[in-house]
Amino acid sequence: xxxxxxxxxxxxxxxxxxxxxxxxxxxxxxxxxxxxxxxxxxxxxxxxxxxxxxxxxxxxxxxxxxxxxxxxxxxxxxxxxxxxxxxxxxxxxxxxxxxxxxxxxxxxxxxxxxxxxxxxxxxxxxxxxxxxxxxxxxxxxxxxxxxxxxxxxxxxxxxxxxxxxxxxxxxxxxxxxxxxxxxxxxxxxxxxxxxxxxxxxxxxxxxxxxxxxxxxxxxxxxxxxxxxxxxxxxxxxxxxxxxxxxxxxxxxxxxxxxxxxxxxxxxxxxxxxxxxxxxxxxxxxxxx
Amino acid sequence: xxxxxxxxxxxxxxxxxxxxxxxxxxxxxxxxxxxxxxxxxxxxxxxxxxxxxxxxxxxxxxxxxxxxxxxxxxxxxxxxxxxxxxxxxxxxxxxxxxxxxxxxxxxxxxxxxxxxxxxxxxxxxxxxxxxxxxxxxxxxxxxxxxxxxxxxxxxxxxxxxxxxxxxxxxxxxxxxxxxxxxxxxxxxxxxxxxxxxxxxxxxxxxxxxxxxxxxxxxxxxxxxxxxxxxxxxxxxxxxxxxxxxxxxxxxxxxxx
Numbered sequence: 015x016x017x018x019x020x021x022x023x024x025x026x027x028x029x030x031x032x033x034x035x036x037x038x039x040x041x042x043x044x045x046x047x048x049x050x051x052x053x054x055x056x057x058x059x060x061x062x063x064x065x066x067x068x069x070x071x072x073x074x075x076x077x078x079x080x081x082x083x084x085x086x087x088x089x090x091x092x093x094x095x096x097x098x099x100x101x102x103x104x105x106x107x108x109x110x111x112x113x114x115x116x117x118x119x120x121x122x123x124x125x126x127x128x129x130x131x132x133x134x135x136x137x138x139x140x141x142x143x144x145x146x147x148x149x150x151x152x153x154x155x156x157x158x159x160x161x162x163x164x165x166x167x168x169x170x171x172x173x174x175x176x177x178x179x180x181x182x183x184x185x186x187x188x189x190x191x192x193x194x195x196x197x198x199x200x201x202x203x204x205x206x207x208x209x210x211x212x213x214x215x216x217x218x219x220x221x222x223x224x225x226x227x228x229x230x231x232x233x234x235x236x237x238x239x240x241x242x243x244x245x246x247x248x249x250x251x252x253x254x255x256x257x258x259x260x261x262x263x264x265x266x267x268x269x270x271x272x273x274x275x276x277x278x279x280x281x282x283x284x285x286x287x288x289x290x291x292x293x294x295x296x297x298x299x300x301x302x
Numbered sequence: 303x304x305x306x307x308x309x310x311x312x313x314x315x316x317x318x319x320x321x322x323x324x325x326x327x328x329x330x331x332x333x334x335x336x337x338x339x340x341x342x343x344x345x346x347x348x349x350x351x352x353x354x355x356x357x358x359x360x361x362x363x364x365x366x367x368x369x370x371x372x373x374x375x376x377x378x379x380x381x382x383x384x385x386x387x388x389x390x391x392x393x394x395x396x397x398x399x400x401x402x403x404x405x406x407x408x409x410x411x412x413x414x415x416x417x418x419x420x421x422x423x424x425x426x427x428x429x430x431x432x433x434x435x436x437x438x439x440x441x442x443x444x445x446x447x448x449x450x451x452x453x454x455x456x457x458x459x460x461x462x463x464x465x466x467x468x469x470x471x472x473x474x475x476x477x478x479x480x481x482x483x484x485x486x487x488x489x490x491x492x493x494x495x496x497x498x499x500x501x502x503x504x505x506x507x508x509x510x511x512x513x514x515x516x517x518x519x520x521x522x523x524x525x526x527x528x529x530x531x532x533x534x535x536x537x538x539x540x541x542x543x544x545x546x547x548x549x550x551x552x553x554x555x556x557x558x
Binding site: 194195196197199258259291299300301302 | 324328390474
């Protein structure tokens, strides 16, 4: 039994293991077939990092091969659209790798326009300044794949002299507050940073209980452990699909040190964003 | 935190929430924005038209529906639902039947408040029944009563209803409501045209592609319902933009 932040008692699985004898017997009954199925599943869920042009996988981690001083990661379709229209249209970006992974959440339809069908996480560096690395991640990276992703991207001994910026979105109902969600002015931006990040953030920090989830949380934890300055800009929105207003909520990030030099043409960016919206509109008749 | 009390509609959480009803309110926010304004002699309903798929017949995607119109078209009740389309259709059908049943039984057309109460009661029933989920819709109901007074009511998934001078539902409703709070003045609704412009201006605050994605319906006292054509809306939008420009010119003149 465990108590949650709000004092509610919930039954949590005990990691110390049970002393239940029955469980041990069940495990012994595992056949070779079970093991084979488990092996196949593990292989299916493997995170593979490779260069698309040569179709060869990277032997070392991405950051070992392409060391950088600025690493900007966009996770989720709105964050990816923001980087595509505001950052990637100014300057020439070269693709240096992509991460391919499969899990039960995978759907290829959403990634058709934003990233190529076969890859879900694409990495780019700026041709004029190869120390700036960018990641567009439009897929969901499951809990068991996050460690692999981090290992293949950051490596086991990352450099500390780089700055990591992560952009992502969550539904506003995830924002822990005493007010009701209808009184919140969504979308809004909140920040969460590691200890070594000394710059002032572009928006207010996420208040307690400052809980973040999934890949952004894994990246932040990794950076905290390895003392890498990192900041997560989290946009709370009530529209999870690609939305102009939600993408617009990321604009304050353009004034941060990481992105300042990279953005040149804002009016053109807004045009590109509008085009992206119309091509991605999925007709839904469920809601009127 | 809510996980133990949100699976069944008929279960209260210890702090008094009915989570399924609150989640139904989230479904309403998935619909496009709609605005309703009650003027002195007119009621206006405006809605953001979502772009329709190429092969879809636009005619069948109706947002604003009439619940009832009297024989000589003197009074009518218009409604607009936001949220799950299928739920809206079911509730509209029931409301229409009730309007006719009322007329046959009492020989008088329904008042706007009566039909709103009927819809709200129907919605409330579904928040108290086992095995059914609440309707995921909010409605704006407008019309004139026998006494010639214009009315605007809003209902929500919990089954509550209130009368409003102006309100918005659906996505970005909060932004539109704040705009209305600032701009709904006696001057703004002084005449019918001003009320129509206020509705369009409120929608343009959140509608992304301008006037061509706006649908508008009005009822004037003692006149039948009128749906605005795309051209008429464009004219209004052009007028609004002209007024905006003039207001900005005046401002810049004052500062120089």
